[in-house]
Amino acid sequence: MVSALEDPRIRVLLELKREIDEEYERLTKRLEMLRAYRQALDTVIGVRSFATADAALTSAAPSGAQVPAAQPSTEERQTIDVYNKGRSLLLAQMIVEGANITIVPAEHALYDIKRGAFARFFVERILGKFQQEDRRRVENGEIGWEQAFDFEVKDEDGHLKEIVIRNYGSEAQLQEIQRALRWALEKIYTPR
Secondary structure (H helix, E strand, O other): OOOOOOOHHHHHHHHHHHHHHHHHHHHHHHHHHHHHHHHHHHHHHHHHOOOOHHHHHHHOOOOOOOOOOOOOOOOOEEEEEEEOOOOOOEEEEEEEEOOEEEEEEOOOEEEEOOOHHHHHHHHHHHHHHHHHHHHHHHHOOOOOHHHOOEEEEEEEOOEEEEEEEEOOOOHHHHHHHHHHHHHHHHHHEEEO
């Protein structure tokens, strides 16, 4: 008689179960992230549902017309504290000045910039996505290079020192950057 673990069909089924469990975990995390994005969008839509005359004129522009990208006032400076999900630990500060953001890690934190949550998710999927979208807009003649989203990650011995984001775009993009940053930094947080 063959034991259950020696039966090749059982081994195949166990491997299939492991793959299903991994995919389920990945999709659960993705769903959680999408719910957070949706909640943030609902908040922005609720706040911004009243259209100004400028917004109405922009949306009424002919399809071939170039509409300048909306940029925040260069006079404003805003500091946003980025906390962990439980709001018990300061992770970083986002300093928003005009169309630019400077992200500075909390003094008590070390962040390895090569770890997946930061490198693959925050840098590639979030910041990289915005950069690619604006490069396409530049190539299509919609905006100039000086208006395009760009970023620079500065490190010291592989640990995050500062992130500089130029031309971050809309308030919705700012909020998406903030949410994604919180999630990524929370995953890679190491106390000094």
